[in-house]
Amino acid sequence: MGARRSARFLARSAAGVLAAAAVTVGVAVPASAAPLWPGGPDISLPPIPGITAPAPGVPTPPVAPPAPVEAPRGPANFSAPALNPSAGEVVGVAQPIIVRFAAPIDDRAVAERAIDVTTSAGDVAGRFFWFSDSQVRWRPDVFWPANTTVTVTAGDASSTFTVGDAIVTTADDDTKTITVTRNGEVVRTMPTSMGKVGHETPNGTYIVGERFRDMYMDSSTYGVPVDAPEGYRTYVEYATRMSNSGIFVHAAPWSVDSQGVENVSHGCLNVSTEDAKWFFETAQKGDPVVVQNTDGGILNGRDGLGDWQL
Incomplete structure (x- = not known):
């Protein structure tokens, strides 16, 4: 949340700077303007490359902030990996989730963000560990709750299985x-x-x-x-x-x-x-x-x- 909040703050700040610059150049001050008060500073400004002052009396158009760029959810070769357990299986409380990719993964963090594990028991804490560049596993920190439905999605693949009795x-x-x-x-x-x-x-x-x-x-x-x-x-x-x-x-x-x-x-x-x-x-x-x-x-x-x- 902190990273996203900072990103939004910077986007608003940048937009404010651009808007202020647009209003300033919209004054259309002549190159040799007189001081605002005797002995005061000259308010003439050098031209800003790429920005043209509008004609006198024409309102300055608003400047939209840049559109946020969302981080990619998964690597390019992350389509339809093999999932274990498979859909419909009933497994024990120690069973890990195994994701096998069709090709080696270059960015493991990106791959992990593209894998979601949800359960009928609510949030279950767990972690990833990699067996190779093309296989990652996820298991809960403690045994799964008994008689729980688990759904895992990874790229274009999805599996819903059941954890049986403990x-x-x-x-x-x-x-x-x-x-x-x-x-x-x-x-x-x-x-x-x-x-x-x-x-x-x-x-x-x-x-x-x-x-x-x-x-x-x-x-x-x-x-x-x-x-x-x-x-x-x-x-x-x-x-x-x-x-x-x-x-x-x-x-x-x-x-x-x-x-x-x-x-x-x-x-x-x-x-x-x-x-x-x-x-x-x-x-x-x-x-x-x-x-x-x-x-x-x-x-x-x-x-x-x-x-x-x-």
Whole structure:
């Protein structure tokens, strides 16, 4: 507001100066005018380039202030970026808004001004963070209010999605237990086994991503050959991704005796088949999974599902 107020003040001041100049030159004083009083100053003025005095008796036309110039709302290549979540999706309370542009953005501040986020819950404070010159993300400062409608517009693109119930999962290495709440009420408690020594599960707030009814987990995907001493290729069921680095909540019937007792996984949250199936069917995209009290450091905020560390 201060910048706009100053701009308007300067525009009015400039208009006043121009108007005053027009009135002055409108006097049509001869080149060698007499003083207004004996010994007084000569009131003759030098001509002002580009301004011609009107004829005597002709009123001076008003001088309009210059039209304000509005700052551009977005860069030239800001048409129809891809938006995530897409229209109609239902997501969890930790889900960020992801805007992917068709081309790199030169002026990030201009791009941010062209992105609007509104909610049915009123104003929700949040901030932008850039993953690259062609991808910016926005998330609230705290989790979204549950059961809220959110609309994001960016350039020519728009998406309206819904934040569902607040399903918050906490995995605590002190108790080796996973606790799931829905809108503040505990709905399930599950014993777990997390990452063993050398593969400790990082602490932090993860975001639920894709889900697989079954899949093969392969150590070669992060650089450890399957035939190496620490290598593996294991079939698992009910796998719910919580990091792009390969951490899942999944069924591990082979470690049931260790769940709730000791950590034996390569970083994933091992649970029973029954608990894994329940979580697979209950968790939704964007739900937070908070891991705490491990020796695994902090989840990388650039993981892609680690936005809450940024």
